[in-house]
Amino acid sequence: MKKKSVLAAAMAGAMCMGLLAGCGGKGGDTADGNTFKIGTIGPLTGDNAIYGNAVANGAQIAVDEINALGGDIQLSLKAEDDVAAADTAVNAYNTLKDWGMQVLVGPTTSGSSIAVASEANADRMFMLTPSGSSADITEGKDNVFQVCFTDPNQGTAAADYISTNMPDSKIAIIYQNDIDYSQGIRNTFAAEAEEKGLEIVSEGTFTADTATDFSVQLTAAQAAGADLLFLPIYYQEASVILNQAKTMGFAPTVFGVDGMDGILTLPGFDTSLAEGVMLLTPFSADAEDEKTQNFVSEYQDRFGEIPNQFAADAYDAVYIVYEGLKAAGCTADMSYEDICEALVGQITTMSFDGLTGADMTWEATGEVSKAPMAVVIKDGAYVLP
Amino acid sequence: MKNLLKKKTTRTDFLTYLGVIVVFVIMFALQQGDMLKNSTQGMLVPVCCFVVMAVSLNLTVGILGELSLGHAGFMSVGAFSGIIAAMSLEQTIPSDLARLIIAIVVGAICAAIAGFIVGVPVLRLQGDYLAIVTLAFGEIIKELINCLIVGYDENGLHVMFNLSGKLSVENLNMTENGVAIIKGAQGAVGVDKLATFPMGFVLVMLCLVIVLNLVRSRTGRAILSIRDNRIAAESVGINVTKYRLMAFVISAAMAGSAGALFGLNYSTLSSTRFDFNTSILVLVYVVLGGLGNIWGSIIAAVVLYVLPEALREFNDYRMLAYAVVLILVMLATNNERFKAAPSRVIPKRRKGAAVNG
Numbered sequence: 001m002k003k004k005s006v007l008a009a010a011m012a013g014a015m016c017m018g019l020l021a022g023c024g025g026k027g028g029d030t031a032d033g034n035t036f037k038i039g040t041i042g043p044l045t046g047d048n049a050i051y052g053n054a055v056a057n058g059a060q061i062a063v064d065e066i067n068a069l070g071g072d073i074q075l076s077l078k079a080e081d082d083v084a085a086a087d088t089a090v091n092a093y094n095t096l097k098d099w100g101m102q103v104l105v106g107p108t109t110s111g112s113s114i115a116v117a118s119e120a121n122a123d124r125m126f127m128l129t130p131s132g133s134s135a136d137i138t139e140g141k142d143n144v145f146q147v148c149f150t151d152p153n154q155g156t157a158a159a160d161y162i163s164t165n166m167p168d169s170k171i172a173i174i175y176q177n178d179i180d181y182s183q184g185i186r187n188t189f190a191a192e193a194e195e196k197g198l199e200i201v202s203e204g205t206f207t208a209d210t211a212t213d214f215s216v217q218l219t220a221a222q223a224a225g226a227d228l229l230f231l232p233i234y235y236q237e238a239s240v241i242l243n244q245a246k247t248m249g250f251a252p253t254v255f256g257v258d259g260m261d262g263i264l265t266l267p268g269f270d271t272s273l274a275e276g277v278m279l280l281t282p283f284s285a286d287a288e289d290e291k292t293q294n295f296v297s298e299y300q301d302r303f304g305e306i307p308n309q310f311a312a313d314a315y316d317a318v319y320i321v322y323e324g325l326k327a328a329g330c331t332a333d334m335s336y337e338d339i340c341e342a343l344v345g346q347i348t349t350m351s352f353d354g355l356t357g358a359d360m361t362w363e364a365t366g367e368v369s370k371a372p373m374a375v376v377i378k379d380g381a382y383v384l385p
Numbered sequence: 386m387k388n389l390l391k392k393k394t395t396r397t398d399f400l401t402y403l404g405v406i407v408v409f410v411i412m413f414a415l416q417q418g419d420m421l422k423n424s425t426q427g428m429l430v431p432v433c434c435f436v437v438m439a440v441s442l443n444l445t446v447g448i449l450g451e452l453s454l455g456h457a458g459f460m461s462v463g464a465f466s467g468i469i470a471a472m473s474l475e476q477t478i479p480s481d482l483a484r485l486i487i488a489i490v491v492g493a494i495c496a497a498i499a500g501f502i503v504g505v506p507v508l509r510l511q512g513d514y515l516a517i518v519t520l521a522f523g524e525i526i527k528e529l530i531n532c533l534i535v536g537y538d539e540n541g542l543h544v545m546f547n548l549s550g551k552l553s554v555e556n557l558n559m560t561e562n563g564v565a566i567i568k569g570a571q572g573a574v575g576v577d578k579l580a581t582f583p584m585g586f587v588l589v590m591l592c593l594v595i596v597l598n599l600v601r602s603r604t605g606r607a608i609l610s611i612r613d614n615r616i617a618a619e620s621v622g623i624n625v626t627k628y629r630l631m632a633f634v635i636s637a638a639m640a641g642s643a644g645a646l647f648g649l650n651y652s653t654l655s656s657t658r659f660d661f662n663t664s665i666l667v668l669v670y671v672v673l674g675g676l677g678n679i680w681g682s683i684i685a686a687v688v689l690y691v692l693p694e695a696l697r698e699f700n701d702y703r704m705l706a707y708a709v710v711l712i713l714v715m716l717a718t719n720n721e722r723f724k725a726a727p728s729r730v731i732p733k734r735r736k737g738a739a740v741n742g
Contacts, residue, residue, distance in 0.1 A: 045704060080697065086653050087431060091694050094427035111655055114574060118652035136574045136653070177547075178531050180571035187553045 034332045035074045036325065036339075038063065038318065039096035041116065042108030043084040051310050052081070055108045055130055057303050058311030061295065062318035073325055074332075075318070082107060086115035093119055101125070102336045103325075103343070105317045108310065110134035110180065117144045126340040128321060128347075130313035134180060138366030143344050145366045147313045147320065147356065148282065151181055154257045155188030155232065157372040158280055162228065162255065163196035165385075172202040172226030172252070174217045174241060176233050179208070185232035185257055201226050211237045214244050222250045231256045235263035242273040258282065262308050264380060271380040280372045282356035283312040284382040292355055309356065316354035323352060398597045401680040405593065409586040416582060424694060432690050433585025434647040437592045439670040439686035440679055441639035444596055446668065447677035448605070449632040450612030451508075452516040455523030456667050459637040460644035461659035462499045463492030465530055467645025468573045468654065472566045473537040475577070485579040489588065489645045496641020497634050499526075504633040508626060523664055530656035531570050538563035572655030573648065580650035588646060589683075592639050596679060599635070608632050673714060 040059050042052025056079035063077045078099055080092035089112030096104070104120060104127045107113045113132030120127040121141040128145045129137060135150045149157070162169060171193065176182040186203075193200055201224040204217025218241065221229060229245070229252040231238050238260055245251070256263075256279040264271055285296050285306050295315060299307040321343070327350060328342035352360045357370030375382040390396050412429065415421050438460060445453045467488035478484050507518045534545045536557040543557040547569050554565040567573050599605045607628045610618040619625055648654050670689055674681030692710060696703045716723045 045701060081701075081703065085658065086651055086655070087647075087658070090651060091424060091427055092697075094423040095694065095697055097423040111572075111653060114653040115651050118578070134571070136571075139575075178570045180568070183553070183570055187555075 034072055035076050036330075036332045037100050037102050038075050038077050038321065039093075039099070039101035039104050039106065040077065040079045040108075040314070041082050041089055041092045041096070041104070041106040041112060042079065044079060044081040046083040048084040048109060050308075051131065052079075052084070052108045054308055054310035055079075055106065055314040057299065058307060058314035059105055059130075059318050061298055061302070061311075062315045062322075066318070066322050071326075073322060073330075075322070077318075082109075082112050084109045084112060086111045088112075089116050090119055097123070097125075102332075102334075102339050103321050104128070105130060105314065105321060107132060110137065113137045117141050120144060124337040124340045126321075126336070126343045128317050130317040131310050134184070135367075141366065142364065143340050145347055145362055146368050147317045147354075147360075148309075148368070149258070149370075149372065150367055151184035152188040153367070154280060154372070155185040155190075156192045158185070158230065158232070158255065158257055159189050159192035159196060159198060161280065161372070161374055162230075163193075163198055166228060166253070167196075167198070169228035169253070170199050170201045170224070170226050171228045171230055172204070172221035172224060173200060173230045174204045174206070174214065174221070174233070175231070176211070176237065177205040177207060181259065182233050189230065189232065206237070212240065214241050215248070218245055218248055218250055221252070222248065226252055228253045228255060231260065234259040235261065235266060239263055239266055239269050239273070242277070243270075246273055253278065255279070258309055264377065264382075265306050265308075271377075274377045275379075277377045278374060278385065279377075280374050281309060281382075282370070282373065283309040284373070284375055286381045286383075295355060312355040316352070316356050316360075319354060320347070320352050320360075323350065394601060397680070398601070401597070401683070402590070402593060404680065405586070405589060405683065413582065413586075428691060428694060429582040430580045430585050430650045431647060432687055433582070433589050434643045434650075435667065435670065435690050436589050436683050436686045437643035437646075438640055438667045439674065439682040440589075440592050440596055441636045441643070442667050443671045443674070443677065443679060443682045444599075444632055444636040444639075446671050447675075447682075448596075448600055448612065449608055449629060449636075451629070451633070452512070453519040453633075453636075454516050454661070454664050454668070455503075455519035455521070455526075456636075456640055457659040457661075457663035458519075458523035458526040459496040459500060459640035460647065460663070461523075461526050461530060461656060463496040463641025463644030464648030464654060464659070465533070465567060465573065465644075465656070466495035466641070467492035468576050468648045469535055469537075469542070469566055471577060471579060471645075471649055472564065473542055475564075481577075481579050482584075484577075485581070485584055485646075485649060488579070488649060489584075489642045492645025492648075493638040493642040496644065497638035499641075500634045500637025501630070504630050504637075508629045508633060520661065520664075523659070523661060527656045527660060530567070530572070533567050534565075534569050535567040536563050536565045570655075572653060572657075574653050576649060576652050576654065578650060578652060580646050585646060588642060592642075593679065595635065595639070599632075600679075604628065604631065669711070673711070673718075675718075 040056055042055045043049050044052045059077055063075045067074050080095055082089035082092045089107050093116045104125055106129060107116050108131050110132045113129045114134060114136050117127060117137050121143060126143055130147045133148050133151050135152055138144045138146060173186060175186040202221045204220055231254060238256060254277045258281050260279040261281045263274055296307060299311060324343045324346040328346040330339050330342050347362050348364050360368055360370040362368055374385060376385045416426060442456045445451055470491040471484045471488040474484050503522050507515055510518060532547045534547050534554060536543045536554060536559045538559040539562060543559055545552060545557055554568055607623050611625055611628055670686040671682055674685030693703060693707050696706045699706045
């Protein structure tokens with residue numbers, strides 16, 4: 001019995017030590033010299049690790065490039081894991097603050113971004129999320145900005161594109177109703193389609209647990225005479241749908257959004273199935289401009305895979321922060337509150353050309369405005385239609 | 386008083402209270418003095434929530450002796466009902482503290498009702514069957530809240546079940562001043578962060594008082610006797626169903642109050658946060674702290690919640706290191722040979738250990 005209590009006391013002691021280890025260290029280390037401390041948060045482990053790692057890798061490439069320029073502004077980057085959970089993301093954010101973070105380029109996923117955004121807003125920490133797409137992230141927070149399109153914008157943009165280019169289509173939608181991303185795009189798409197007089201003939205839903213068989217939804221779409229299939233979903237499920245549609249002999253035009261990006265690099269996927277698929281995406285790894293080519297080859301050298309739009313969004317986000325810091329004349333010894341005020345003033349007046357769009361500008365609300373790009377898959381690569 | 390403290394169980398109980406109070410006073414003083422790391426400060430409230438979760442699950446698993454795998458479901462019920470209460474009363478009751486207390490009470494009551502509804506049929510089952518049904522309960526709650534859309538305007542609450550998946554907040558037909566509280570799959574968004582560390586402490590103390598007094602009472606002895614030998618308990622006239630249900634509902638209510646506090650600590654909350662993994666995590670706290678051992682649960686919950694954060698230095702190996710620590714703690718507390726290892730190295734201690742151990 002005595003031993004047990006000794007052990008318990010030791011455990012309790014160790015725990016207290018851990019909790020108190022940072023006494024007096026509030027605010028973390030002050031930045032040394034001219035190095036700004038940039039933090040990023042994302043799921044580096046767990047189910048969604050592919051996204052968090054893409055963001056961390058893309059941001060790292062941008063940071064290294066900026067440091068290699070040898071200018072006045074040097075950056076150091078630290079990525080913390082949040083396993084795509086909102087409460088862990090807040091813990092990660094606090095850990096980064098202890099490290100002395102001055103600007104936050106993150107988090108990666110929408111749920112985490114919403115939770116961290118309210119902390120960042122209260123603390124006056126400048127936050128630029130590369131890939132958090134929910135409209136709730138920026139709502140009512142003047143110091144939070146997005147690099148990617150919001151979900152509502154994507155739905156509207158997709159409906160606009162279809163009404164301009166294929167106004168007479170009979171549209172079928174298959175979407176995932178247990179994730180906000182898919183549900184949100186579907187809602188704004190349906191609203192805009194009604195406005196533009198587009199005809200939606202069939203709607204099918206599925207959840208994460210039923211994402212292996214789509215024959216019911218596809219049969220309904222086929223029976224309704226659909227000739228355009230709108231899929232506001234992620235590429236894993238889309239690949240199954242494409243496969244089953246082909247087996248059924250159902251060949252509508254397939255139209256996806258940015259979640260479809262990545263389908264060509266899905267292991268074991270027959271890319272001929274995706275022939276003719278159209279999608280709205282801000283980034284195409286096959287684009288021929290020099291910036292994209294350099295980024296893609298650098299990413300492939302370092303991480304052995306083709307970057308997706310998450311990596312490109314993060315790369316752009318770091319450059320946006322860099323341009324902002326440069327233009328606002330920030331120095332690394334400034335506090336994060338001061339940097340935040342300077343960047344908020346700067347970002348709403350500047351325009352930025354990046355991998356994920358030209359002439360990006362920001363409203364004070366935090367939403368980005370950039371032209372969506374529609375591509376079509378031809379011979380296993382994205383081409384402009 | 387002196388006689389009272391001579392009894393070992395009473396002494397342990399009072400030491401448990403004392404320990405919690407001392408830790409709270411230290412942490413609160415440091416927090417007020419701004420001497421805590423940001424990361425530590427951010428963990429104070431969730432730690433309190435998980436301590437309450439562990440203590441309440443210990444009532445079901447350790448003291449009642451029934452394996453429940455759906456405890457996060459009760460936390461979920463408490464969290465979302467608490468959020469709805471706190472947000473819809475925003476205009477009527479301006480005081481944050483009052484709304485927080487109301488939210489916790491509402492969360493506890495809703496979870497208790499859920500516990501009662503589940504408990505009546507489920508507690509006819511035993512062992513594995515009970516575990517399976519509680520597991521299913523946790524999953525059902527998760528799916529139900531995924532379909533739930535709730536909003537509030539001056540006409541009152543608007544609640545809708547989005548079973549077809551085609552509805553959204555717009556379908557609630559709220560007036561312009563309407564606020565969406567729960568948005569289906571996205572969960573609750575834009576929640577006021579009302580939770581405070583002192584409230585967490587009060588909740589922990591309240592749960593401790595309830596559980597420790599229950600266990601030492603006549604009712605508690607009845608519950609313990611059901612755990613130890615159901616047939617014997619029945620034969621001496623104990624109403625088995627009544628006492629099992631009582632323990633189960635109290636445990637659910639405390640989980641609900643912890644959920645309400647947890648939900649009001651973040652600006653967003655999705656129902657997937659309370660999945661099977663969370664139930665298992667709380668069960669790990671209980672098992673590691675010792676079944677039926679309340680102060681053990683408290684220490685285990687604190688250590689195991691803080692550990693993954695403290696191990697951030699290890700980057701990608703964080704969860705690997707966490708698992709290794711778990712295994713070591715299990716060995717250290719339960720394996721006789723492992724426990725004896727230090728005394729073999731230091732022969733002097735062996736005698737003392739043999740006498741006391």
